[in-house]
Amino acid sequence: MKKTENATKEIGDILDANGIFKLLAINEDEHTPHPFTITADHLKASEGNDGILTEDILSGHSCGAEDCELSYEEHTCKKTAMITIKRDTTQEEVRDMLLSISEDLDRHGVAKVALVQPEEGYQIL
Numbered sequence: 808m809k810k811t812e813n814a815t816k817e818i819g820d821i822l823d824a825n826g827i828f829k830l831l832a833i834n835e836d837e838h839t840p841h842p843f844t845i846t847a848d849h850l851k852a853s854e855g856n857d858g859i860l861t862e863d864i865l866s867g868h869s870c871g872a873e874d875c876e877l878s879y880e881e882h883t884c885k886k887t888a889m890i891t892i893k894r895d896t897t898q899e900e901v902r903d904m905l906l907s908i909s910e911d912l913d914r915h916g917v918a919k920v921a922l923v924q925p926e927e928g929y930q931i932l
Contacts (some may be wrong), residue, residue, distance in 0.1 A: 811835060811886065814915030818888060821908055827896050828904060831889040831923055833915075843882040846871035885918040891925045897932050 811833050819830040845860065848868040853860050865879040892901075905920060912920070922931075 811915075814886065814917065818908065818911055818915065818917070821911060822890065822904075825904060827892060827894060827900060829891050829893050831891055833917060834887045834889060835884040836887060837885040839883045840877070841872055841875070841882070842884070843879055844871035844875070884916075886916050887919040887921055888912065888917045889921050889923050891923045892929045892931065893925070893927075895929050895932060901931055 815830065815833045818833070822828040822830045843865065845865075846868060849860060849864055849871075850858075852864045852867060856864065862879075869875070870877055870879070870882065901922070
């Protein structure tokens, strides 16, 4: 949760700075073994934190899925960065930008990138 928020901010800032791309979202998918399930214990623990579920709170209580004894950290997922363009661009610019941020994507567990067609009608030429 927080890790994806950090990834969204960092990768979003990198892409915004170049003037070509915009990060729309980072989606979590392909959960292993399943999405971590929040319980009443998590919610009760978050009351002292204005209802915010932090990594510490999630880690401090077990998963609520039936028969699951895995910790929060043992629930994993793959991430997909949803990116669009802010102006007409070339295939070379797209390739170069993706290569330049590949280490940042890897560090944040982003396994895939999806280029989303912009509403403004910009194109990759």
